[in-house]
Amino acid sequence: MLKYIIKRILQFIPVFFGVTLILFLVANYMPGSDPVQMKVGEKHVTPELRKQIEQDYGLNRPWYIQYGDYLAKLTKGDLGVSISTGRKVSDIILEKYPFTLNLALVAIAIEIVIGICAGVISALKQRTFLDVLVTLATSISVSLPVFWLGLLLQYFFGIFLKQQTGGAFYLPISGASGVLPSWEYYVLPGITLAAVSTAYGARIMRSQLIEVMGMDYIRTAKAKGLSGRQILFHHEMKNALIPVVTFIGLDFGAMLAGAVLTETVFNWPGIGFTIYRAIMARDFQVVIGCVTVILFAVMIINLLVDISYAFLDPRIRFGGSEE
């Protein structure tokens, strides 16, 4: 167990350096882009200004010194300063992340409830109309462009419904004020963000449950006369849920990343929308800083999920390695 955790953490080290190196290279040595220009946004760079910026940011030093410098700053939480607002990127992120986190939690809740239910129903009612319906719905959901789904929901629940009911019933389609906006603001962005992963969750739940249902110990349980419900909750679900829980954990990371599109569609004031606005304003420090933070959040969540997987599944705990 301990050996597995240590091994997993050791594997994380090269990944950490690899990801930071790629981030650093993209930010400074992208072919066709000019690191000096990136420090000032759209502004015209005169030769004197260029010298000044190179001096200030140490851009004329060799790349490995700059990379070391970047790593040192990263460990201190220094992600640079926004060109357009002059604020520290780390401050912007601290201000925006609760929105992204809350939305992701809502989406995870939707995924757990709908994804698991749909998967279980479809596994228990194999080859019936319901099963076909779930399979079809999941195929469509995984093929949906997230931003388009968001716009359709906006149109139907925010605009069409409002027109039809004369403004009596509709759901808000954009933004949220205050750190904890009221529940109706979460409905549409939450569904949008959850759509794709709910479909994958349902598929995994279905296939896992079907696999477990064919196991010998389920036959034994039936033979000793347990009721269908007892078998489902005490034997089948317990085992089938392990990979689903892992998937949902990993998905939480993916949702932080997927937030860029959903938040852009709904003007949701989280990190994703901040990235979008920074792209529009060519405020590269903010883009790179936010992407860096999300990447690390994703990587750390994945690491934690892997470790908790070992707690949940004895086969990994005692088996040693994954391959």
Place this chain on the structure above:
Amino acid sequence: MDNKKHNKSNMDESEIKHEYRAQNEQSNISRSIVKKNGASVNRIAQGGSDSPRELLDASIDRKTRTLWGDAFRRLSKNKLAMISLIWIIIVAVAAITAKLWVPRLFGDPTIINTQLAITQRFSSPSFAHWFGTDDMGRDIFGRVIYGARVSLTVGIFATLISLVIGVFLGAISGFYGKAIDAVIMRVTDIFLAFPYILFAILVMSVLPSQYKGVTVVVAVIGLLGWSTFARLFRSSVLSVKENDYVAAGRALGASNARLMFKHILPNAIAPAVVYATMGVGGAILTESALSFLGIGIQPPTVSWGRMIDDGRMNLTDHPAIVLFPGLAILLTVLAFTLLGDGVRDALDVKMEE
């Protein structure tokens, strides 16, 4: 004596003969391969009952049935997969021939005509404009067809780049093992560690806009998406490598390159092919997302994602501008997803038994 049931569908003709000969030379066990109900069965015949010559003829007899032939036959019986394939072909033909007929029938979708922008702005779907027109008076149907050119190009070529890089690295990694495997797999870990859409967003936003053409989008998506292919192909190489026919080939003195290309690759490629089919849909989604964010394909080139972004402003009164390009993305990606499902079922050896 090897009595276990062989995974025959994993071998093609030459391998079977190869192995047959190798086995025959080394021991006196003759083996017949009999085709029964689509699945081949191994029969161990002790010397004397059948002459080796007849057995060889029997194995040549089933020349018409190969792994890919069988798979294609099964695929052609899958209705959903066939509908998907037909849809993809229709979209592809429309996209390839678009320049010949779209400008003549619906006006050039890439240029903004100020006169048309005033006279036929936001017209509803009609016989002249099947999907209506957008805020610039451009025909939405024509633009959707033009958008297919970008989406299919990016989807197919980005996936091909990922496939080639992934298969190459996965093959080296799985075949040679040891240190080179460890190095390649650590690099793969790095690329698997982050959601690649996020990195694509970063790279594309850093690039100056004059570089944001189709080629660059293809390259960025292709170069970021290979890690899953590498993992997948490495593990299938690892399992195929253990098969007897590879050992037989090696015993007969085949070079590493020959073993790789003639024996391992054809038998290990199936999972990568399945993943690639679905991956085309994924690449189309990524491209549309980048274009929607304004950092993918730039106007005047038409792309579905950019069309949806343009239509956002007029969503309240003219939802059709957003609706049609989105439907085009959904149906095309869905077609690749379902075709991928079909290919997976058709190639899955276990399904046959």
